[in-house]
Amino acid sequence: MIANYGYMDGSGEYYITIDTDKCAECEGKMCIAACPKGLFVPIEDDYGEDVVEIDSGKVKELKYQCMDCKPTEKPPLPCISACTPGALKHSW
Amino acid sequence: MISAGIDVGSKNIKVVILDGDKIIGKAIQTGSDDQEKSIEETLNSAVKDAKIERSAIEKIATTGIGRKVFKEADYVITDVTAGGRGIFECDNAVRTGIDVGAEESKAIKVNQVGKVTDSAVNEKCAAGSGSFVESMARALGIDMKAFAELALSSDAKIPMNAQCAVFAESEVVSLIAQNTPQKDISKAVHDSIASRVSSMVRRVKLEPRIAIFGGLAYNPGFVSAFKKNLEIEDIFIPEEPLFVSALGAALLAQEKKEG
Ligand code: SF4
Ligand code: SF4
Numbered sequence: 001m002i003a004n005y006g007y008m009d010g011s012g013e014y015y016i017t018i019d020t021d022k023c024a025e026c027e028g029k030m031c032i033a034a035c036p037k038g039l040f041v042p043i044e045d046d047y048g049e050d051v052v053e054i055d056s057g058k059v060k061e062l063k064y065q066c067m068d069c070k071p072t073e074k075p076p077l078p079c080i081s082a083c084t085p086g087a088l089k090h091s092w
Numbered sequence: 093m094i095s096a097g098i099d100v101g102s103k104n105i106k107v108v109i110l111d112g113d114k115i116i117g118k119a120i121q122t123g124s125d126d127q128e129k130s131i132e133e134t135l136n137s138a139v140k141d142a143k144i145e146r147s148a149i150e151k152i153a154t155t156g157i158g159r160k161v162f163k164e165a166d167y168v169i170t171d172v173t174a175g176g177r178g179i180f181e182c183d184n185a186v187r188t189g190i191d192v193g194a195e196e197s198k199a200i201k202v203n204q205v206g207k208v209t210d211s212a213v214n215e216k217c218a219a220g221s222g223s224f225v226e227s228m229a230r231a232l233g234i235d236m237k238a239f240a241e242l243a244l245s246s247d248a249k250i251p252m253n254a255q256c257a258v259f260a261e262s263e264v265v266s267l268i269a270q271n272t273p274q275k276d277i278s279k280a281v282h283d284s285i286a287s288r289v290s291s292m293v294r295r296v297k298l299e300p301r302i303a304i305f306g307g308l309a310y311n312p313g314f315v316s317a318f319k320k321n322l323e324i325e326d327i328f329i330p331e332e333p334l335f336v337s338a339l340g341a342a343l344l345a346q347e348k349k350e351g
Contacts (some may be wrong), residue, residue, distance in 0.1 A: 045170075
């Protein structure tokens with residue numbers, strides 16, 4: 001499943017998109033350790049696959065949670081570099 | 093197998109009881125501070141409606157924002173999976189279901205067997221949900237149904253810029269102060285919610301047939317504004333839009349494999 005977690009407000013749209021079919025096949029789940037804010041949480045989804053989701057308590061603050069990782073022009077984000085299967089996208 | 097699906101929403105609790113794929117009972121009740129008690133009561137009303145004994149229910153699945161409250165559940169299912177399964181059951185041709193509830197809206201894409209392939213949840217957007225329409229109707233002192241229908245008789249285009257329900261409310265208050273006709277205010281409110289929900293929905297690539305369910309599906313002002321916003325004509329609205337997720341949960345309770 002392509003799962004979009006996030007929200008929009010007056011300043012823009014803040015969504016992290018996870019292709020959970022890739023997570024189900026991903027052994028290392030390196031995103032979990034790579035994210036300094038602990039945004040990625042391992043879960044078993046409703047279809048019995050081991051995937052990750054965004055911590056529900058933090059979804060509403062994505063813009064601020066990711067702020068330290070996102071000064072302009074800084075190359076790949078820790079989560080994106082760690083995710084070798086290429087399951088992650090940020091909308092902003 | 094007899095199963096029950098319980099959807100513990102932010103406003104109402106909905107229960108569907110199935111015997112196989114046939115709905116034999118259902119009930120809805122407004123939630124309270126004591127959610128566990130309200131769930132018990134709603135479940136018991138549905139059991140009564142089904143004319144069965146409670147012990148006849150073999151599997152229970154819960155979904156919705158309060159899905160973890162009910163300790164007797166055999167399965168706890170996310171809103172996205174339950175909503176997707178439920179709307180697919182209502183019409184197998186549906187590929188995109190849009191659930192617009194009291195506090196949250198969701199876009200759910202399903203494949204040809206009803207499995208969710210794509211989803212987006214709009215968090216934190218009180219101004220894009222059912223409770224916002226209700227509070228705006230209250231501000232005007234009109235009941236919900238009349239307020240929703242008023243929008244249909246207006247051609248006005250009044251943009252509402254506020255991104256947050258609190259500010260949107262103050263925009264409405266100033267429209268009232270300027271003696272803006274009620275029908276135009278109603279249209280502005282519905283247009284603004286529709287545009288918010290549409291932009292969330294566009295995160296998933298829309299694929300027909302498109303369905304709306306959840307509380308706002310009953311609101312013709314919203315449905316009309318939403319159709320215009322997405323430029324689509326054909327939108328499927330199930331007979332009982334509020335029970336779709338409970339139905340999905342009840343079906344999934346039967347379909348889950350043991351172990
Ligand atoms: S590293 Fe990528 S593929 Fe692996 S679990 Fe994390 S997001 Fe999914
Ligand atoms: S940008 Fe940083 S904080 Fe945000 S998800 Fe990626 S690693 Fe975590």
